[in-house]
Amino acid sequence: MSIRIGILGYGNLGRGIECAIKQNTDMELAAVFTRRDPSGVTIQTEGVPVCSVSEAKDWKDKIDVMILCGGSATDLPEQTPEYARMFNVIDSFDTHARIPEHYANVDAAAKEGNKIGIISVGWDPGMFSLNRLYANAILPDGKDYTFWGKGVSQGHSDAIRRVEGVKDAKQYTIPVDTALEAVRNGENPELTTRQKHTRECFVVLEEGADAAKVEEEIKTMPNYFSDYDTTVHFISEEELKRDHSGIPHGGFVLRSGKTGWNGENSHLIEYSLKLDSNPEFTSSVLVAYARAAYRLSQEGQSGCRTVFDIAPAYLSAKSGEELRRTML
């Protein structure tokens, strides 16, 4: 029998989940839940209903894992505990500072419902976190580096759009090659914010806007841009649509460390991602962990989990015997 997946929230992430389910033959999409009017939402999978979130509770016995595709700012802190009382749930909660609080809330709710809730799944938090943990456990005497990009930062793009005179914009976060190379060479550099990443902005101006003023306002924006070397390009609306409509991202997690009786040997562990579509890759990670949630629940487990708590074999559709034979 297939693992029956529900999608709650049909934005970029929800659509990515739908695609990922299609790639996993042990899963099927049971239903999509939306806060919008369901009659206005068209999905790609034939024969699968789109329902109002208010109907979700009626699906308790027809869905094995509900994947929550809301935002971390306001949706997930409410939704994940709420739905963990009824369903095994997965989310991609990514407000790093609030993870302990979110964990506690989901843990209590999931235990109450005798369900599994896996939080903060994706690539950062998610695969990057896993690589930080493995690398730290292996090389206790070392130094961690995380670089993001080249990729689109939604938050920074939004910040530019709020500048007066800006019609539309896209911002790319770009790791600085020389900094990456210094880390790879085992130089253990101390890197400032400015030394690690640059920011590149593609901006469409409103008719008659003052380009110099917009550029100045972007480059000096506190928190978002003032600590970085920022480049601003003014382009037409057509160019933005043609050249910058994708949502690529990626990055690098590195740890350099020493071993030996006197720390005489150096080692470098590097993990990197180069992603055409940030939401589709995140979705693919979420779906693999949905399989784990289902299995943990079948074993009678309940409560909150993170990627740290889940043995890798739970993510794969293959049996333990097959994994040992083909991948070990």
Add this chain to the structure above:
Amino acid sequence: MSIRIGILGYGNLGRGIECAIKQNTDMELAAVFTRRDPSGVTIQTEGVPVCSVSEAKDWKDKIDVMILCGGSATDLPEQTPEYARMFNVIDSFDTHARIPEHYANVDAAAKEGNKIGIISVGWDPGMFSLNRLYANAILPDGKDYTFWGKGVSQGHSDAIRRVEGVKDAKQYTIPVDTALEAVRNGENPELTTRQKHTRECFVVLEEGADAAKVEEEIKTMPNYFSDYDTTVHFISEEELKRDHSGIPHGGFVLRSGKTGWNGENSHLIEYSLKLDSNPEFTSSVLVAYARAAYRLSQEGQSGCRTVFDIAPAYLSAKSGEELRRTML
């Protein structure tokens, strides 16, 4: 209380374990066991006894995890099941084709002894295997690539030393840059053995040996060299000692895959290691998994495990709460 570790076999790997224990404050070295005359073996840790393997059984209650540092060809197939009846054990068994058989033997023995046995720990098998599994679970529609090097292959160095006229030799396995780049560019190349790696040999000749004949014999050696582009350098014994006494290694695990309703987006996951000392890095992985073995045993679990079966958090000395707060 510290986790008390025993080392069985004091070669390169055993010495690496000793160094790694020193870096982990929640562990202590309890004893080293050797098949040699213990009086002839000097270790670096003060106040720790060197014992004969025949005494190991007397240490059943004084060692939490025994790390087995023998070879995969003949030592570990015997040793790991034997000691898993008495101790929680870890090994670095790396004969990929015989892993299922080894797993079954260790599983039966460890269950009999109510102990945990973790096999095939290191980087390949080990960290590379983990990365293959994670990447495959995330991107079901994709292609795997593993490259090894630049690094010393002990097996190939030994093969050269068996050639008549060779006094000593060191062989490096080197990944082909253009092949790596083609994978990184998402070209999904089909690569032959020759296209993936080259082999570079540094050879010290016996007095009066025929260099041309030795070179020909190396380059045409079946299994070891005939399928590769091989370079042979003749150097002096002093040069070999001065420039080639290290045991560096490393490599790359990549998976490229597609997502999207029609596979329209491409992704690349890459994991790489650059290691000054192959045995010391392997040791560092073994010691992290020794922590996991201890904890699993404390929970009352028994039987054989691989890296696939162990939740990442078990490897870290930090608590779950601290890991979520600092690394997620």
